[in-house]
Amino acid sequence: MDPRGAxxxxxxxxxxxxxxxxxxxxxxxxxxxxxxxxxVVERVRAxxxxxxYRPNLTASSLRRSDRRSxxxxxxxxxxxxxxxxxxxxxxxxxxxxxxxxVLAGSSEDDPxxxxxxxxxxxxxxxxxxxxxxxGGHQDxxxxxxxxxxxxxxxxxxxxxxxxxxxxxxxxxSSREAVLHLAGRGHRRIAFLGDRQTLWTSQERYTxxxxxxxxxxxTLHEELVRTDLHGPDAAATAAAALFDLDEPPTAMFTAxxxxxxxxxxxxxxxxxxxxxxxxxxxxxxLADMLEPGVTVLRQDVPALGRRAAELIFARIAGDQSPPTHxxxxxxxxxRGSGELTPPHxxxxxxxxxxx
Amino acid sequence: MDPRGAxxxxxxxxxxxxxxxxxxxxxxxxxxxxxxxxxVVERVRAxxxxxxYRPNLTASSLRRSDRRSxxxxxxxxxxxxxxxxxxxxxxxxxxxxxxxxVLAGSSEDDPxxxxxxxxxxxxxxxxxxxxxxxGGHQDxxxxxxxxxxxxxxxxxxxxxxxxxxxxxxxxxSSREAVLHLAGRGHRRIAFLGDRQTLWTSQERYTxxxxxxxxxxxTLHEELVRTDLHGPDAAATAAAALFDLDEPPTAMFTAxxxxxxxxxxxxxxxxxxxxxxxxxxxxxxLADMLEPGVTVLRQDVPALGRRAAELIFARIAGDQSPPTHxxxxxxxxxRGSGELTPPHxxxxxxxxxxx
DNA sequence: TCCTCCAACGTCAACGTTGACGTAACCAGC
DNA sequence: GCTGGTTACGTCAACGTTGACGTTGGAGGA
Numbered sequence: 001m002d003p004r005g006a007x008x009x010x011x012x013x014x015x016x017x018x019x020x021x022x023x024x025x026x027x028x029x030x031x032x033x034x035x036x037x038x039x040v041v042e043r044v045r046a047x048x049x050x051x052x053y054r055p056n057l058t059a060s061s062l063r064r065s066d067r068r069s070x071x072x073x074x075x076x077x078x079x080x081x082x083x084x085x086x087x088x089x090x091x092x093x094x095x096x097x098x099x100x101x102v103l104a105g106s107s108e109d110d111p112x113x114x115x116x117x118x119x120x121x122x123x124x125x126x127x128x129x130x131x132x133x134x135g136g137h138q139d140x141x142x143x144x145x146x147x148x149x150x151x152x153x154x155x156x157x158x159x160x161x162x163x164x165x166x167x168x169x170x171x172x173s174s175r176e177a178v179l180h181l182a183g184r185g186h187r188r189i190a191f192l193g194d195r196q197t198l199w200t201s202q203e204r205y206t207x208x209x210x211x212x213x214x215x216x217x218t219l220h221e222e223l224v225r226t227d228l229h230g231p232d233a234a235a236t237a238a239a240a241l242f243d244l245d246e247p248p249t250a251m252f253t254a255x256x257x258x259x260x261x262x263x264x265x266x267x268x269x270x271x272x273x274x275x276x277x278x279x280x281x282x283x284x285l286a287d288m289l290e291p292g293v294t295v296l297r298q299d300v301p302a303l304g305r306r307a308a309e310l311i312f313a314r315i316a317g318d319q320s321p322p323t324h325x326x327x328x329x330x331x332x333x334r335g336s337g338e339l340t341p342p343h344x345x346x347x348x349x350x351x352x353x354x
Numbered sequence: 355m356d357p358r359g360a361x362x363x364x365x366x367x368x369x370x371x372x373x374x375x376x377x378x379x380x381x382x383x384x385x386x387x388x389x390x391x392x393x394v395v396e397r398v399r400a401x402x403x404x405x406x407y408r409p410n411l412t413a414s415s416l417r418r419s420d421r422r423s424x425x426x427x428x429x430x431x432x433x434x435x436x437x438x439x440x441x442x443x444x445x446x447x448x449x450x451x452x453x454x455x456v457l458a459g460s461s462e463d464d465p466x467x468x469x470x471x472x473x474x475x476x477x478x479x480x481x482x483x484x485x486x487x488x489g490g491h492q493d494x495x496x497x498x499x500x501x502x503x504x505x506x507x508x509x510x511x512x513x514x515x516x517x518x519x520x521x522x523x524x525x526x527s528s529r530e531a532v533l534h535l536a537g538r539g540h541r542r543i544a545f546l547g548d549r550q551t552l553w554t555s556q557e558r559y560t561x562x563x564x565x566x567x568x569x570x571x572t573l574h575e576e577l578v579r580t581d582l583h584g585p586d587a588a589a590t591a592a593a594a595l596f597d598l599d600e601p602p603t604a605m606f607t608a609x610x611x612x613x614x615x616x617x618x619x620x621x622x623x624x625x626x627x628x629x630x631x632x633x634x635x636x637x638x639l640a641d642m643l644e645p646g647v648t649v650l651r652q653d654v655p656a657l658g659r660r661a662a663e664l665i666f667a668r669i670a671g672d673q674s675p676p677t678h679x680x681x682x683x684x685x686x687x688r689g690s691g692e693l694t695p696p697h698x699x700x701x702x703x704x705x706x707x708x
Numbered sequence: 709t710c711c712t713c714c715a716a717c718g719t720c721a722a723c724g725t726t727g728a729c730g731t732a733a734c735c736a737g738c
Numbered sequence: 739g740c741t742g743g744t745t746a747c748g749t750c751a752a753c754g755t756t757g758a759c760g761t762t763g764g765a766g767g768a
Contacts, residue, residue: 009479009501011754022718027756035716052501057477058412058423059754063723069412071457071478079446082638085439092433092460101474103425104458106446120455123411124425125363147363147406263642284436285639288617365724376748381726389746413724416753 010051019047030055061125072311073121073129074104075114076154083256083281083300084132087154090304091130098312100127109195111137118144128311130154135197150314154307156199157324164310166303166325170203170280171210173296173329174254177278178211180294180331181250185341186276190223190241190248192234192262194255201226204254204280223248234261242269249275249341256281259293276339278331287334294337296329303327364405373401384409415479426665427475427483428458429468430508437610437635437654438486441508444658445484452666454481463549463583465491472498482665484508489551504668508661510553511678518668520661520679524557524634525564527650527683528608531632532565534648534685535604539695540630544577544595544602546588546616548609555580558608558634577602588615596623603629603695610635613647630693632685641688648691650683657681 012023012030019026021040028036029044036044047053061069074091076084084106092102103121107114114134118141121129128150133141135156142160145151157165181189191208194201205226212219222244225237234253238261241248253259259279266272273291282297306325331337366384370377375394382390383398390398401407415423428445430438438460446456457475461468468488472495475483482504487495489510496514499505511519535543545562548555559580566573576598579591588607592615595602607613613633620626627645636651660679685691 013754023754024719024756025717028717031756037716040716054473054476056416056479056754058479059416059723060756061723062410062413062416062725062753063755063757065723065757067723069478078443080436080440080443082434082436082439085436085442086434088439088458089432089434089460092458096459099474101457101459101471101478103455104442104446105450105455106443117455119408120453122408124423124455125410125412260639267642283639284637285614285643288621288643289639290644367724377724378726378749379747382747385726391746394746410724413753414726416723416755417725417727418753419727421753 009056010053011056012053014051015044015047015053018051019044067125068127068315069125070099071101071103071124071126072315073117073124073126074102074131075107075117075121075129076104076132077107077109077134079104079106081256082283083298086300087132087304087307090301091308094305094308094312100312107132107134109134111140115140122147122149127315128152130307130311132156133158133199135195135199135201150311152307152311152314154303162322164314164323164325166307166310166327167200168298168303168327168329170200170329171207173331174204174207174252174280175211175214176207176331177252177280177296177337178208179214180337181252181276181278182211182215182217184250184276184338186250187217187341188220188223188246188248188250189217190251191225192228192237192251192253192258193224193226194258195229196226201254208252208254228255228258228261231257231261231264234258235265236261238262238265239269242271247275250339251275251277253277253279255279256283259283259295263289263293272336274339274342276337276341278337280329282332286332289336291336291339292334294334295332297332298329299327363410364407365410366407368405369398369401369407372405373398421479422481422669423479424453425455425457425478425480426669427471427478427480428456428485429461429471429475429483430458430486431461431463431488433458433460435610436637437652440654441486441658441661444655445662448659448662448666454666461486461488463488463552465494469494476501476503481669482506484661484665486510487512487553489549489553489555504665506661506665506668508657513553516676518664518677518679520657520664520681521554522652522657522681522683524554524683525561527685528558528561528606528634529565529568530561530685531606531634531650531691532562533568534691535606535630535632536565536569536571538604538630538692540604541571541695542574542577542600542602542604543571544605545579546582546591546595546605546607546612547578547580548612549583550580555608562606562608582609582612582615585611585615585618588612589619590615592616592619593623596625601629604693605629605631607631607633609633610637613637613649617643617647626690628693628696630691630695632691634683636686640686643690645690645693646688648688649686651686652683653681 012026016023016026025036026044029041074088078084095102105117111134130152133153133156138159145163151163153165157167193205228234228237251262253262266275279295282295286293286295366377366380370380379390380398383395428442432438449456459471465488484506487507487510492513499517505517507519511521547559582588582591605616607616620629633649636649640647640649
């Protein structure tokens with residue numbers, strides 16, 4: 001296509017030469033600054049057009065006083081996870097309104113990778129970062145923050161001070177889910193959660209406990225399974241639950257992939273119309289399953305928008321004390337969470353006969 | 355947190371001063387170039403560590419001869435679409451192996467937005483771009499390409515020459531789907547497709563036609579609905595199909611959101627166990643629906659990996675003729691595509707009685 | 709008329725880094 | 739001793755752009 005190899009991008013100097021002005025004047029025209037006559041402006045614009053000149057933001061941000069790269073970093077756990085993807089999109093939309101582009105990376109919940117990506121972003125002098133912190137290891141984040149990099153944590157709050165965050169009502173919503181199940185008569189409500197190092201997992205578990213406590217239910221430790229990362233671990237754990245002498249009549253699955261794993265087991269054992277299920281995080285087509293899956297739906301666009309707004313405020317120089325925004329999740333009833341326990345149903349006798 | 359406001363990032367000069375060497379020597383140490391004695395290397399490393407020095411890639415790439423920013427641009431239609439998200443993740447993984455970060459953007463299938471994002475990327479001097487071209491309008495892409503920017507198109511091939519692409523077996527797989535349905539006895543097979551300006555839509559439609567032709571089926575134009583963007587449009591179109599005097603007994607939905615819209619209608623009319631369905635694009639939980647949804651599954655990780663490999667080869671200077679890689683899709687049978695038409699089933703009489 | 713002021717330019721240096729090139733010291737070999 | 743080569747540095751300028759600060763010419767006022 002281009003036999004001469006990489007063509008040199010035209011620079012201000014080229015434009016200046018063609019328009020017969022100084023580079024400074026070109027700079028003024030390109031940046032719409034005053035100090036250039038109408039005729040010169042036209043001449044420079046024409047020259048830029050014919051040369052196909054496009055400013056070099058890299059050089060510009062190096063020289064400018066504000067040092068802005070018009071780029072922010074987004075560091076999530078896994079960009080292919082629908083939750084992360086939706087969040088990224090929300091941040092991106094808000095960023096675009098500010099003429100800012102997004103450098104995106106997946107930390108895979110790996111502290112080493114997170115640190116590496118963090119320095120990669122820093123090296124590119126991003127104006128700020130929106131980060132989903134890796135569970136338990138926020139040292140690298142704190143160091144970055146202490147260097148003065150504007151930062152907002154999403155989904156999980158900082159374990160250190162002085163940094164904004166946007167999270168969901170993890171605890172309250174989890175409690176609500178348990179109350180919802182208890183209200184349908186369930187006494188044996190299982191908890192299946194992701195890694196305990198994750199703040200969200202801890203919060204959701206605490207909410208579960210609060211829910212039990214509020215309704216006077218006793219905690220059966222054999223009904224609690226944590227540190228389930230991914231659908232397979234969740235499926236194994238769920239299967240074990242139903243091998244118990246007294247299996248649960250309801251489940252609260254505290255993360256979307258965990259919900260998926262649990263559902264597979266329910267289906268495999270034909271329990272999906274008998275055992276109640278509420279999952280944290282909505283997922284596509286949850287309404288089209290049978291029964292529809294009752295979930296706590298996070299307002300992902302709101303989370304992303306809020307995070308973006310916070311980071312841009314900080315970038316703009318906002319020095320106010322750190323904000324910890326909390327976005328409410330909603331209980332979406334679709335059927336699975338409204339199933340009643342066996343003793344309320346015709347087939348209850350068989351179950352109690354044990 | 356930092357009352358002094360934005361702290362100045364330490365530069366090579368700071369490190370040089372502390373280590374009592376020249377900046378050039380610092381540069382050598384930082385870049386692991388020869389020409390620095392063991393003792394000096396240690397001194398510089400120590401100075402860099404105590405100052406928390408991190409090189410400024412922006413300045414470096416400005417000055418370097420190769421001009422690499424170690425950043426590529428990824429321009430997809432909608433980063434929150436699971437397909438796009440999975441693709442981004444695959445590209446990102448490959449990029450990370452090369453120490454390259456990804457600037458990501460959503461074009462929303464809008465030519466204006468695509469052009470805008472394209473210049474945004476160019477302005478940041480990315481080393482290359484992986485682009486899902488907006489339907490029908492590739493002028494901006496071609497111009498960018500002609501400037502010499504390395505570029506790979508994914509999902510949709512270029513309408514202009516000299517540019518690599520990675521696509522799926524859209525046509526062949528679509529034909530396969532139709533043959534699969536026809537093989538189950540279906541004669542009235544509907545086609546529901548996305549915007550006709552999209553190359554993938556056209557290809558899938560052509561595959562549909564080929565499938566009909568191969569089995570001697572006649573094309574019923576009232577069974578073809580195109581330009582369905584999003585689930586709602588698809589649902590409306592699907593509903594109209596079932597209001598026909600002779601509704602289809604099978605549907606081929608040529609895009610994932612279209613499949614979702616069609617499924618909603620099937621469910622609403624309780625037809626999901628009667629009307630066969632094959633969708634292009636797999637989606638999460640397709641196996642957990644009843645019946646499971648038969649789909650043509652694209653090998654998204656392979657698509658992304660291939661695209662990344664191509665772009666990095668070009669960036670590295672590969673001058674060979676353009677490659678048009680085609681990654682095969684697989685027919686995944688889950689039930690919905692294996693349903694037989696009414697006259698093969700007990701309830702056929704009622705249907706034929708019309 | 710002269711001075712002031714402002715608009716419309718230009719000049720210069722610097723942002724942080726590295727390529728090109730210079731130089732001093734040292735060693736091997738004759 | 740001198741040459742030639744190598745190693746370990748340093749100096750200088752430049753990448754593309756913009757902030758700080760000149761310079762020029764003409765309009766306007768006293």
